[in-house]
Amino acid sequence: MFSRQVKQFLKRSSSTLWPYLQRNYGAPSRQAKVTNDFVSSLKSIVGDKNVSTADAVREQHGHDESHHEIGLPDVVVFAESVQHVSEVSKLCNDNVVSLIPFGSGTGLEGGVNALEGGVCLDVTKMDEIIEVNAEDFDCTVRPGVMRIGLNNYLRDTGLFFPIDPGADASVCGMCATSASGTNAVRYGTMRENVLNLEVVLPDGRVIDTAGKGRRTKKTSAGYNLTNLFVGSEGTLGTITKATVRLYGVPEKTISAVCHFNSVQEAVDTVVQVLQCGIPMAKLEFLDDVAIEAFNKFSKFDMTVAQSLFLEFHGPALGLEDQFNTVKELIDMNNGFGLKTAIEADERNKLWKARHEMVWACCSLIPGSKPYSTDVCVPISHLPDVIVKTKEMIKEANVIGPIVGHVGDGNFHVFFPVDHADTETFKKVYDISHRMALLAMDRNGTCTGEHGIGMGKRDLLIRELGEEGVEAMRQVKKTFDPNGIMNPGKVFC
Ligand SMILES: Cc1cc2c(cc1C)N(C[C@H](O)[C@H](O)[C@H](O)COP(=O)(O)OP(=O)(O)OC[C@H]1O[C@@H](n3cnc4c(N)ncnc43)[C@H](O)[C@@H]1O)c1[nH]c(=O)[nH]c(=O)c1N2
Numbered sequence: 001m002f003s004r005q006v007k008q009f010l011k012r013s014s015s016t017l018w019p020y021l022q023r024n025y026g027a028p029s030r031q032a033k034v035t036n037d038f039v040s041s042l043k044s045i046v047g048d049k050n051v052s053t054a055d056a057v058r059e060q061h062g063h064d065e066s067h068h069e070i071g072l073p074d075v076v077v078f079a080e081s082v083q084h085v086s087e088v089s090k091l092c093n094d095n096v097v098s099l100i101p102f103g104s105g106t107g108l109e110g111g112v113n114a115l116e117g118g119v120c121l122d123v124t125k126m127d128e129i130i131e132v133n134a135e136d137f138d139c140t141v142r143p144g145v146m147r148i149g150l151n152n153y154l155r156d157t158g159l160f161f162p163i164d165p166g167a168d169a170s171v172c173g174m175c176a177t178s179a180s181g182t183n184a185v186r187y188g189t190m191r192e193n194v195l196n197l198e199v200v201l202p203d204g205r206v207i208d209t210a211g212k213g214r215r216t217k218k219t220s221a222g223y224n225l226t227n228l229f230v231g232s233e234g235t236l237g238t239i240t241k242a243t244v245r246l247y248g249v250p251e252k253t254i255s256a257v258c259h260f261n262s263v264q265e266a267v268d269t270v271v272q273v274l275q276c277g278i279p280m281a282k283l284e285f286l287d288d289v290a291i292e293a294f295n296k297f298s299k300f301d302m303t304v305a306q307s308l309f310l311e312f313h314g315p316a317l318g319l320e321d322q323f324n325t326v327k328e329l330i331d332m333n334n335g336f337g338l339k340t341a342i343e344a345d346e347r348n349k350l351w352k353a354r355h356e357m358v359w360a361c362c363s364l365i366p367g368s369k370p371y372s373t374d375v376c377v378p379i380s381h382l383p384d385v386i387v388k389t390k391e392m393i394k395e396a397n398v399i400g401p402i403v404g405h406v407g408d409g410n411f412h413v414f415f416p417v418d419h420a421d422t423e424t425f426k427k428v429y430d431i432s433h434r435m436a437l438l439a440m441d442r443n444g445t446c447t448g449e450h451g452i453g454m455g456k457r458d459l460l461i462r463e464l465g466e467e468g469v470e471a472m473r474q475v476k477k478t479f480d481p482n483g484i485m486n487p488g489k490v491f492c
């Protein structure tokens, strides 16, 4: 939610945004009914030690890593088993109390913020890696398993789980937000990588979206329930088990960075690389402002220009050929300053600017937090949309480094914002909103990977149309007739 100061500022100003905000962030439609008796019932299900009404615990669970204002749950419950999740869900459903699944709180659209109080269901204690089927390239995990922990566990198998949203998120939380990140251009997003989910429905029933124990690479058996829950942001049920695809660790990795004088030349290079069918593992863009921020933060002297960060994965045989073709395309588009690295340490150094971007950007304004935007367009529209975004940022006189998973047509602006600075906050909100409208105007989406959460509900209506969102509401009613699952998220 917007802070009280921002609301007051917007109310005082003649901003046309205010009616929109009021509609979106109005008073809760229902009051949660978390009584002492209800808390006692929770304790009898999960044990005293797994129920907390302490302010610090509620505060920790009332927000994610986004700019959205904290929304406190009344109580936090730590589940240790599917049975806990099932019984807690049933209790909430019977008493019409909101239930908000909590993965690791790294979301960027206020997904875990409790808009109506209620129960925050923390599943981090359920952290078992149930099985790894190395020959089948899949594994099955409980919701407390984090992606870095999973990859550490997989190290000796020669396999890895490639989806990398930067943050160390829970694998099931990543299912819930349909996360992706830097590797999606090669390995896809969560949508392409989840084979089966176990979900506890609000009334306590447990379903397996592809059927119990099934883990095939393909199926045409009925509706795709798995992908209904991928990206459902905790609004349909709680994911208690996920079976995901794994991939062979590449024999060789080459990292590279190069620079361009224009966004158009950088994106032309990306399009031509993809047209040549080169299976790039990462194709990331950082603009000149982002590089400048990094240089200041890390005392580097990287060339300040529009830049591409690339990574090649594959067998040693042939990877150099792929690299040489890309090098030719970079030259053809007037790219310069190409640097490469093969050893892990050197590769990490080369990619340091990308990895440290959040902190570099916040260091530009002391006391600021990142306000990140996320739009995605068909790649041919990318130069136009990025250039127009840069113009908006310049016009508003704010700082906004741009980073992008350009291989997918997806990019972000990281605005460093001091939340007490309501004027800048409003400007940034306004640019973020206009970026989303611009992307949608170019056949794009208001979110490539961060989701709708509480921040983009009006934009979802514009994107899908009232009929599309109404169809989603009907799906929700089928699974969650009492509307207890993460109310106020995705749509009202
Ligand atoms: C520095 C940094 C960088 C990035 C990102 C974050 C940060 C802090 N992200 C966003 C983030 O990492 C991503 O949204 C994760 O998928 C969220 O996973 P959590 O486990 O933290 O879910 P979190 O706890 O934040 O919950 C997110 C949503 O999922 C629901 N949920 C969580 N666990 C659930 C479960 N078991 N069952 C049902 N619902 C559940 C919640 O209710 C909420 O609505 C991102 N993302 C991305 O796609 N690409 C990127 O490049 C980045 N980059």
Ligand SMILES: CC(C)C(=O)C(=O)O
Pocket (backbone or CB within 6 Å): 166, 181, 358, 372, 373, 403, 412, 414
């Ligand atoms: C906006 C940020 C956090 C992100 O998604 C990224 O770095 O790719």
Ligand SMILES: [Mn+2]
Pocket (backbone or CB within 6 Å): 181, 182, 405, 412, 449
């Ligand atoms: Mn991203």
